[in-house]
Amino acid sequence: MAENLRIAVLASGEGTNLGAIIKAQDEGILGNARVSLVISDNPEAKALVRARESGITTAVIEKNSSITPEEFDGLLIDELGKASVDLVVLAGFMRVLGKKMVNAFSGRIINIHPALLPCFKGVSGVSDAFDYGVKVTGVTVHFVDEGVDTGPIILQGHVDVEQADTKLSLEQKIHALEHQLYPRAIRLFVDGKLKIEGRKVLILE
Ligand code: GAR
Numbered sequence: 001m002a003e004n005l006r007i008a009v010l011a012s013g014e015g016t017n018l019g020a021i022i023k024a025q026d027e028g029i030l031g032n033a034r035v036s037l038v039i040s041d042n043p044e045a046k047a048l049v050r051a052r053e054s055g056i057t058t059a060v061i062e063k064n065s066s067i068t069p070e071e072f073d074g075l076l077i078d079e080l081g082k083a084s085v086d087l088v089v090l091a092g093f094m095r096v097l098g099k100k101m102v103n104a105f106s107g108r109i110i111n112i113h114p115a116l117l118p119c120f121k122g123v124s125g126v127s128d129a130f131d132y133g134v135k136v137t138g139v140t141v142h143f144v145d146e147g148v149d150t151g152p153i154i155l156q157g158h159v160d161v162e163q164a165d166t167k168l169s170l171e172q173k174i175h176a177l178e179h180q181l182y183p184r185a186i187r188l189f190v191d192g193k194l195k196i197e198g199r200k201v202l203i204l205e
Contacts, residue, residue, distance in 0.1 A: 005033040005190050008085040010076075010093040011040055015047025016175055017091035017112060017182055022054050024183035033190040037083040039076065041095055057083070063095060073101040080105070087189055090144065091182070094123055102146050107196060109144040110189065112182050114174045116140060116156055121149040126171045135161050137170070139177045141185040143196060152201045154194060155185045 007030075009018050018038065024030050038051035041063045051058045061075045077100065080088065090097075090111040102109065115125035117140040122128070129137040138158035145151040157180070159173045188194050188203060195202040 005031075005086045006036040006084055007033055007087045007089055007186070008037040008039060008080055008083060009035055009047070009051075009089045009091050011038065011045055011047035011091045012042045012094040013045055013047065013092050015045060015050045015092065017178055018047045019050050020179035021089065021091065021183055021186065022050070022056075024186070029183050030187055031190050033087070033186065037079070037085060039079055041072075041093070047092070069096075069098050070100060073098040076101055077104050087186070088144075089182075089186065096148055097144060099146055102144060107143060110154065110185060111142055111144050111149070111151070112178055112185075113140045113142065113149050114171075114178065116158065117142060117149055117153060126174050127167055130161065130165070130167050130170050137161055137174070139174060139181050141181055143201065152196050152199055154188065154201050155181055157181050 009021060011018050022035060025035060035056055037057050037059065038047060039059045039061060040048050041061055043060045043062060048058050059079050061072060063072065086108065088105050088109040090109065113125055115129050116138040120128040136158050138156055140156045141154045143151040143154065157177045159177055161170060193204045195204055
């Protein structure tokens with residue numbers, strides 16, 4: 001599994017997690033796995049620029065009213081299939097994947113969420129946690145199932161919310177943690193060390 005495993009990263013925005021994953025790859029932290037494709041639903045995504053700067057193939061599948069979610073999934077599966085992708089890594093991909101896509105890559109799609117799931121699901125995890133007034137929040141890497149942020153949890157890390165924190169400073173702390181945690185989770189997958197048992201993900205020795 002670890003030999004030349006091909007990763008596709010799906011990203012809609014800034015792509016700082018993509019940047020961290022590429023850096024980890026360059027430093028050998030991902031073993032022999034390679035990011036071979038970056039796909040975005042947003043042609044303006046900075047993630048696409050980052051990918052191109054690193055010589056990674058990119059594709060855009062625009063979300064617009066002329067294609068249904070099922071058609072979007074079909075196009076996505078085609079792109080991933082053409083590139084013989086083994087692992088799909090969602091990094092700020094602001095779109096819910098449908099049943100067809102989740103089934104096509106069952107157990108091979110992972111996501112990063114900027115809160116301690118199952119709290120603060122959805123698209124504004126940092127802001128929601130901050131507004132709620134939690135003292136501790138964090139980051140979750142999980143397998144993707146058909147729900148929104150509901151799949152089995154691979155790794156979590158926490159950050160303290162200090163009195164002096166603002167949404168911006170909290171977001172910066174969360175990002176810094178994400179950039180450590182996501183490459184670690186990917187490496188565990190690459191090494192075949194993750195085993196899903198019901199809701200639990202076992203990390204094999
Ligand atoms: C990250 O904080 C990620 O956890 C979050 O989007 C951000 C993308 O940042 N994802 C979600 O909220 C998914 N529900 P990036 O584009 O700089 O990697």
